[in-house]
Amino acid sequence: MKEYEVQNIKDTRSGFGDGLTELGKTNKDVVALCADLTGSLKMGDFQKAFPDRFFQVGIGEANMMGLAAGLTIGGKIPFTGTFANFSTGRVYDQIRQSIAYSDKNVKICASHAGLTLGEDGATHQILEDIGMMKMLPGMTVINPCDYNQTKAATIAIADHVGPVYLRFGRPKVPNFTPADQKFEIGKALKLIEGADVSIFATGHLVWKALEAAKVLAQDGISAEVINIHTIKPLDVAAVLASVKKTGCVVTAEEHMMNGGLGDAISQVLVRNNPAPLEMVAVNDTFGESGTPEELMTKYNIDTEDVIKAARKVVGRKK
Amino acid sequence: MTDIKSLEKLTTQVRRDIVRMVHAVNSGHPGGSLGCAEFFVALYGEVLKYNPKKFTIDGKGEDLFFLSNGHISPVWYSVLARSGYFDVAELKTFRKLNSRLQGHPTTHEGLPGIRVASGSLGQGLSVALGAALAKKLNNDDRLVYSLHGDGELQEGQIWEAAMYAAANKVDNIISTVDYNGRQIDGDVEDVLDLGDLDNKWTAFGWDVLHSDGNDMTDVLKTLAKAKEHTGKGKPIMIIMRTEMGHGVDYMMGSHSWHGVAPNDDQLEKALAQNEETLGDY
Structure with a gap:
């Protein structure tokens, strides 16, 4: 990996x-x-x-x-x-x-x-x-x-x-991304190649997804991690290609479940290739004061939540 | 200078256009449009430097006009058409499906003469100021003009922009408020009194001028004077008194024709009071 x-x-x-x-x-x-x-x-x-x-x-x-x-x-x-x-x-x-x-x-x-x-x-x-x-x-x-x-x-x-x-x-x-990268709007970046689950992450959750993939590998789950830096226009081809291979999805973002990346990917999948999907996102609640790490943990958008979601969604595959 | 008579002739024709446009679709805003006919004709007939045949959004080397109270689009469309931006025949598409003449002005359908959408009130002063700043950065010494409703001054963004303009000495802008004292729900002083408008703008650091907006000579004189006041470190505000519905007797004297179209009989009456001077569209 x-x-x-x-x-x-x-x-x-x-x-x-x-x-x-x-x-x-x-x-x-x-x-x-x-x-x-x-x-x-x-x-x-x-x-x-x-x-x-x-x-x-x-x-x-x-x-x-x-x-x-x-x-x-x-x-x-x-x-x-x-x-x-x-x-x-x-x-x-x-x-x-x-x-x-x-x-x-x-x-x-x-x-x-x-x-x-x-x-x-x-x-x-x-x-x-x-x-x-x-x-x-x-x-x-x-x-x-x-x-x-x-x-x-x-x-x-x-x-x-x-x-x-x-x-x-x-x-x-x-x-952790290259200092000399050329940024291409709308082009998803595959960070880890995997076979069992596609993890589409954006923003701060991309690093969390990479950490999660390491743990999942120890469980024998091969996670594909894709950095969706552009939420609109979404790289539909990259999403569909990955899910065709893995058959299930985790989305991960520091955003409300409603209206976020998970929403956008769900739309693509239900219209093209429905697959089990779990969302790591804030679920219809406001935040509060705390350190960033404390808040990520309390509101279930931490590495551990990505791991749990991946295990769950792999289990949902027929 | 264009003679007053020909500008007044054009104004009368513009008034006919306005009532015919709103009558045709039984919607739109005749009151404020009629009240500002002299102002628009003065601007496009005499004051602004512009190139209607080669319209660009950037308008480099041209004077720019922004309509912040976008609901009075009929008067703007009529004057733009009659100034050569597009064929006057297109006025008959106003507010109809697939038209470039949307209910409120927009760049979205590519109508020449329009540089930003307006309709949601209070935004146009900030946009006009941005364009004025761009002119300064580009060493373009042409001016930026904007028009605002008096009711629109109840929007907070206007005062954010007012404060910004004075603090930053944006002195290449001439803004005008259409002070007709009416808004949808009634007289402005009853809905939300603007208080001492003169002193408000003065206190915000603007150079305040006054005009009788339904007297062509006075409008021209005030706009000329305003131009002389540019470049002196202060933004300029013309408080322009107008009569909502001016030129159509039954529309004057109340707020009730802000956004109501005349019926067939009312149209006849309105047209009888404004003779066809330059040919109807």
């Missing part, structure tokens, strides 16, 4: 910040907006290097989305930065009308997504954002798994014409 080496422990938001600064050097049309969270979003380097292309909008996210839509009129490529909660739920109508329906080339970059925001609690721990964003026609939804991939994704979305929702997080997590 393929093993992944942890190069270092880094936060995905730093991947965004570093990717943005790199983009600033190579693409003069890239501009950035932030709603009073420059430090949290790691946008300080971009702000320092390109002050004329950085817009501090204060605590006014609705205005920020409108400004970003307007900046595209004249050819700019705006990257907005705030927490995932304030990037989506707070400004859904602004994104819907001024960005998505108006087909504006805005990159909505959202940090502190999910439970791993931690101690700030449920007011800030959005678990519905992927669902909201993937329902919007024309919106691309990306949730990379580590620092390197978030950096690569940040750079890649500048070349994609159309609105993008880029979701990442707060905590420092294992950084």
Whole structure:
């Protein structure tokens, strides 16, 4: 089984910040907006290097989305930065009308997504954002798994014409994907080849899925682990090819069960090749204060939950 | 400068277009559209620099106009068509299936002249400001204009944008509020009083001008003055008094024609009060 080496422990938001600064050097049309969270979003380097292309909008996210839509009129490529909660739920109508329906080339970059925001609690721990964003026609939804991939994704979305929702997080997590990777929107990445169960994971759950696969291998279960960094457009061909081989599925995400990756994969399967499926996701509840690891455990989106789900779903195969 | 008489002639024709469009589909918003006819004709007939035959979303080197209160789309569609953006015959598709002239304006069907969707209120000022910032980044010295309803000023996003514009000295924008004092549920002062609108905008750091929106000479004069005020470190707001339903006597004096179409008899009356000057579509 393929093993992944942890190069270092880094936060995905730093991947965004570093990717943005790199983009600033190579693409003069890239501009950035932030709603009073420059430090949290790691946008300080971009702000320092390109002050004329950085817009501090204060605590006014609705205005920020409108400004970003307007900046595209004249050819700019705006990257907005705030927490995932304030990037989506707070400004859904602004994104819907001024960005998505108006087909504006805005990159909505959202940090502190999910439970791993931690101690700030449920007011800030959005678990519905992927669902909201993937329902919007024309919106691309990306949730990379580590620092390197978030950096690569940040750079890649500048070349994609159309609105993008880029979701990442707060905590420092294992950084294991190649530093020199080229990020391909919509292309699922097979991390481990397996035969008995397909584990489709996104974001922070990708590393958990790799850990789970090691344990499952000791049980004699050969798990295929696929990184679904792009939830929309979903790599349907990769999903179907893997499930055709393994015959059952686990989905794993730091998101609500309703509207998330599990939802998206279920739709593909029921319409093409129905197969037993278990979802590792937050089940219709709000989060609470705690450390990221405590919360992942309490809300059943930890390595152990992926393992349990895989054992269960393998047992459901006829 | 275009003579006032010909602009007024166009205004009368635009009013005919508006009532005919909403009558044809028994839906749409005639009140605010009629009240803003002079403003739109002044803008597109005299003030804006634009290229209707080679429309681009970016509009580099052109003045840009954003309609934030998108429900008054009939007046905009009429003026866009009569300014050469598309054939006036297309006005008959308004609000019908497969039309580019959606109930509320949108870029989605590719109608020339429109750069962002509007309808859900309160969003247009932020978008216009973004476009104004892009003009500055591009060293494009043309201006950005926007129009807003007075009821729309009840939306919080307007004031986020107002604060941002002044703090960042966005001085290449001329915004106008259609101060007709009416909204769907009644008079604005009864629904949610805007209070001292002049001092609100002044306190937010805007350069405030006033206009009589149903007097073509005054609209032109105010827009010219506003242009002189650009580039001085402050965004500009024109508080434009209008009469909702202006030009159709039975629609004036109340909020009741905000979003109601005239019936056949009412259409006849409205057309009798606005003679066909440039040919109906």
